[in-house]
Amino acid sequence: MARWHALLACPHCGSDLAEKRGSLVCAAGHSFDIARQGYVNLLPGGAEVGTADTREMVGSRRAFFASGHYRSLVERVAAVAADAVSDVPGCIIDAGAGTGEYLAAVLEATPGRVGLALDLSKHAARHAARAHPDAGAVVCDVWGRLPVRDGVAAAVMCVFAPRNAAETARVLAPGGALVVVTPTSRHLSEIIGPLGMLTVDPDKGARLERTLGADFVRRRLEPLEYSATLSVDDMVSLAMMGPSAWHATPDRVRAEAERLGDGTDVSVSVEIGVWRVDRSSDVSDAL
């Protein structure tokens, strides 16, 4: 049995899963096939829903990561996450992991840990399953109950991905960290207009506080900003790997990228936040 299988819980009844002849099975008999590509689909009902990245988006994401322009970002996120879990035992979960680039880097920075990539897209999960030898990948919806046992995670990563605060708090071990990466208003700002990409919500920081603030307190905020010099192909991959791809046409995006030309300088600008479960209400309850 792969080490990551022991972290999982049945999406129907919440009980542990054991491996039996190429499937994961719970005590109540719910059974899930382990796909040939190494991931397991734990979506109740098995159907993917709307916001899952498509095969084409995942292809663009892989091409962009291969360009190396996000290497500094991936490495900084991994360093912050590794530091945040230095004295907390447990696995690393990446919620909305995409192709698993960030998870693989965190696992490299914290040797010996097991990683779990959660994503609604089976195309993403297929690649995340191969991102690192100590990582497994699960297709699931992070807005539902996570198919993960209570308290197993030293860290939950959310990198440009949806965040479910209550479920994250449930799966975190005591002292564990939620590591959130969000774009600032300067992120990719040079190409957002020209390529018709979605703009960053200027209220993002306040929104994050509202969605996480009930369960978590932020302990660290690390800004990261640098300039990347992109080719036309890089810009097309970047535009087509994210949510902008839902309403963009590749030909139009390419024509606009060609107008900007090879060698376009673009800002990468994010905030890396480390949040911990807020235990202050536990204290007042105990008084």
Ligand SMILES: C[S@@+](CC[C@H](N)C(=O)[O-])C[C@H]1O[C@@H](n2cnc3c(N)ncnc32)[C@H](O)[C@@H]1O
């Ligand atoms: C913008 S991408 C970020 C991927 C990865 N964290 C990265 O930065 O390379 C958002 C990811 O969230 C996934 N996603 C969207 N809605 C989801 C949901 N409800 N549950 C789980 N994953 C979801 C998409 O399939 C996609 O892989």
Ligand SMILES: [Zn+2]
């Ligand atoms: Zn079950």
